[in-house]
Amino acid sequence: MDNNLGFIRDKLDIKILLLFILERLPKPVEAVTLSDLALFDGGFTWFDYTDCLEELIRTEHVAEKNGKFSITEKGRRNVDAVSSSLPYTVRAKAERLCAPVAAAMRRASMIETAVEEGPKGGRTVSMRLSDGVGEIISLRLLAPDEDTARAMERRFRDGAEDIYSSIVRLMTEPEEDQ
Numbered sequence: 001m002d003n004n005l006g007f008i009r010d011k012l013d014i015k016i017l018l019l020f021i022l023e024r025l026p027k028p029v030e031a032v033t034l035s036d037l038a039l040f041d042g043g044f045t046w047f048d049y050t051d052c053l054e055e056l057i058r059t060e061h062v063a064e065k066n067g068k069f070s071i072t073e074k075g076r077r078n079v080d081a082v083s084s085s086l087p088y089t090v091r092a093k094a095e096r097l098c099a100p101v102a103a104a105m106r107r108a109s110m111i112e113t114a115v116e117e118g119p120k121g122g123r124t125v126s127m128r129l130s131d132g133v134g135e136i137i138s139l140r141l142l143a144p145d146e147d148t149a150r151a152m153e154r155r156f157r158d159g160a161e162d163i164y165s166s167i168v169r170l171m172t173e174p175e176e177d178q
Helices: 011-023 031-038 046-058 073-085 088-109 146-172
Strands: 062-065 068-071 111-117 123-130 135-143
Touching: 011 031, 011 046, 011 062, 011 068, 011 073, 011 088, 031 046, 031 068, 031 088, 046 062, 068 073, 088 111, 111 146, 123 146, 135 146
Parallel strands: none
Antiparallel strands: 062 068, 111 123, 123 135
């Protein structure tokens, strides 16, 4: 850890940074995403990162399940007490990097899709969108085949809000405007 490029240079700071990042994410995160978020500082290497992550798991500050990582209650208590020891610029940059990832995670958790075998070899695509409080739309559509069903599923995931708005507009516009 002799690299002098960044502010984070020792193992304790790396661990605090990892906990700081995980605390800002609403769901468990894959290893590659966590490393992308953590390795912005330039003061430590990927090997330092993996060593510290393994230690945090061993000490039960971080939980790992199915290749995804999340902060534990123990980790939350500890990072709340010590996160101010990280330089302000590091905390600010980590928060900026985490914000779009956290937003994408929250959005993804509000969209559900499933493809089931339908009648006569077709597929039924179930799609739901919630607003964090309750379901705002639920659709079940028949698709002629698996490829079409998967395309419908992807399109809903990519644009669920626009699809919802379009349906509401179609259902509420006066007939002469359609």
